[in-house]
Amino acid sequence: MRGxxxxxxxxxxxxxxxxSPTPEHAPVHEETLPSGYSNGLLSCEVSYTSRTDDVLAEFSMNEAGMLVEAEIAAGTPSFGHLCTKPASTGVTIGEITGLGTRACWIxxxxxxxVENIYYTVEVVDGNVGVRVRINLTREQGSPPVSRDEIDRVARSQVRRTLDGLHQN
Structure with missing residues (x-):
């Protein structure tokens, strides 16, 4: 995490x-180094929109956002609790194998x-926890986005984050 x-x-x-092709705002990031009393934390949030000045433009309300969080712990990270959360109405949870020591998707x-899709992949790999949350808002009639497509993006981002953390 240092570096x-x-x-x-x-x-x-x-x-x-x-x-959604247009950045909504500059990426927002936060870094907290580990200390004697707290784990190290990293986060980055990016948001994109399809909004235009033309309120009648096709699919002008579509939005896509991603929040990437990482925790570096002295012992076991606190991440991973979503993997044990009971599913509720409209929520589906599944286990992921071959990614870290414990992983799941929600x-x-x-x-x-307007359809809202919140998709999260959470991974614990030793003393590192990574959570990637993708939020999509899709207007009726927008081209569909499959869960598999979102899952590929989320897992790729988890791998990228883990690789970057292990290199530092």
């Missing part, structure tokens, strides 16, 4: 642009006129 001055250097936001889809 990482900007958590967003670990993030590739490019895949979000296929769902999908929550809701909405009528």
């Amino acid at each position: 990482i001055d900007n958590a967003c250097d670990l993030v590739d936001p490019t895949p979000l642009t296929r769902w 999908s929550d889809e809701f909405g009528d006129l």
Whole structure:
């Protein structure tokens, strides 16, 4: 974690642009070094929109965002609790093998006129925890986005983050 001055250097936001092409704001990042009483934490948030000045433009309300969080612990990271959370209405949870020592995905889809998709991959790998949350808002009639497509982006980002943390 030392040597990482900007958590967003670990993030590739490019895949979000296929769902919403325009950056909504500059990436927001935070880095907290580990200390004797707390774990090290990194976070980066990126957001994209399809909004235009033309309120009647097709799919002008589509949005895509990603929050990447990492925790570096002296022992076991606190991440991983989502993997044991019971599923609720509209929420689906699944285990992931071959990624870290413990990993899962969580999908929550809701909405009528506008579909909201919240998709999270959470991984614990030794003393490192990584969580990638992708949030999509899709207008009715927008080209569909499959859970598999979102999952590929989230898992790729988890691997990228883990690789970057293990190199520092």
